[in-house]
Amino acid sequence: MxxxxxxxxxxxxxxxxxxxxxxxxxxxxxxxxRDREKFKPLILSTWNHGMAANDKAWEVLQDKKSILDAVEQGVKVTEADLSNLSVGLQGLPDREGIVTLDASIMSGDGACGAVAFVRQVKHPISLARKVMEETPHVLLAGEGARQFAIARGMALEKEVLSPKAEEAYQKWKKTSQYKPIINIENHDTIGMIGMDSEGKMAGSCTTSGLAYKMHGRVGDSPIIGAGLYVDDEVGAATATGLGEEVIRICGSFLIVELMRQGRPPQEACEEAVRRAISKCKNIESTQIGFLAINRDGEYGAFSIHPGFNYARHQEKGKDLIDAKSKY
Structure with missing residues (x-):
């Protein structure tokens, strides 16, 4: 028997x-x-500057460090890239000629931290992580964020525009008109989401924000649920483009919740874009791109207009992919 x-x-x-x-x-x-195990580990980042960022993140993962370490160290490459005018202190300034930075970081267990409207900090993503791990808060802004950086031993940089940013700013001052130009170094945030071999997820998002914005403006990047959201039980999403439109629909949170309901990442990104379009009053001049991954390692991306691309790193190689778009 x-x-x-x-x-x-x-x-x-x-x-x-x-x-x-x-x-x-x-x-x-x-x-x-699950055949889908072949997708793990996986690193995704917005835009072509995500390739170098992903290289670093992948290296961190290969050193057996955490996915949270990987997404932090990865975007620090972009924050320090002097050729980039949309991320880091070398980015384009606001209307007053001052560079202010926004960043957020989040792990799949719900831990998160962010900084907004911060000055003179070379790596706002690392400051965001300190907010997450060393304070009872999620978001610090402005002078408070700067003072927190000083208190944690982070050196402040001189407040001088990079040569490229200075040249662009002086040219802009001749007309002093703000007109967004889609897919141009104006609001090309880097957002990174990733999954390790065990399925743990994390994400990061960092930017110098809209060029020539009003002093004090904060975009979607440091707002958990707008520019970034991660949940190990479901998936992760990040956004790039005109932050005001992403904030209106809580874009990244929306995508994760759609995936929670069973939508695949691609379909969730497409629905978020449709939702944004329904609320947007100037769609011709507005670009938004979403990037998402679910807990099974499936991923998707979608934008309003053509031109949005994303970097993908996985075991079988790395590449830059052009996302599909609504128009």
Missing amino acids: TGRRKFLKRSLASSLAFVPWLTSANGLEIEEH
């Missing part, structure tokens, strides 16, 4: 091996059969 029970259990296990759900039969646990 005992032998017959073992035979039946083995037969049951074989018949259920390809059922895509965790199954229990008389105490016998059948693990989910």
Whole structure:
């Protein structure tokens, strides 16, 4: 009789091996059969500057460090890239000629931190992580964020525009008109989302914001649920483009919640873009791009207009992909 029970259990296990759900039969646990494991680990970043950022993040993962370490160290590459005019202190300034930075970081367990309207801090993403890990708060802004950086031993940089930013700013002052230009170094935030080999997720988002914005303006990047949202139980999403339009729809949170309801990442990104378009009054001059990953390692991206691309790093290689768009 005992032998017959073992035979039946083995037969049951074989018949259920390809059922895509965790199954229990008389105490016998059948693990989910997943080809999707090949997608892990995975790093995704917005725009072509995400390639170098992903290289660093991938290196961190290969050193057996956490996915949170990877997404922080990855975007620090972009924050320090002197050729980039949309991220870091070398970015384009506001109307007063002052560079102010926004950043956020989040892990899949719900821990998160952010800084907004911060000056003279070379790596706002690292300051955001300190807010997450060393304070009871989620978001610090302005002078408070700067003072926190000083208190944590972060050196402040001289408040001088980079040569490229200075040249662009002086040219802009001749007319002093603010007109967004889609897909140009104006609001090309870097957002990074990733998953390690165990399925743990994290994300980061950092930017110098809209060029020639009003002094004090804050975009979507430091707002958890707008520019970035991560939940290990569901997935992660990040946004780039005109932050005001992302904030209006809580874009990244919306995408994660759509995935929670069973939508695949691509479909969730497309729905978020449709939602943004429905609220936007000047769609011709507005670009938004969304990037998402679910807990199974599936991913998607979508934008309002053509031109948005994203960097992908995985075990089989790395590449830059042009996202699909509504128009």
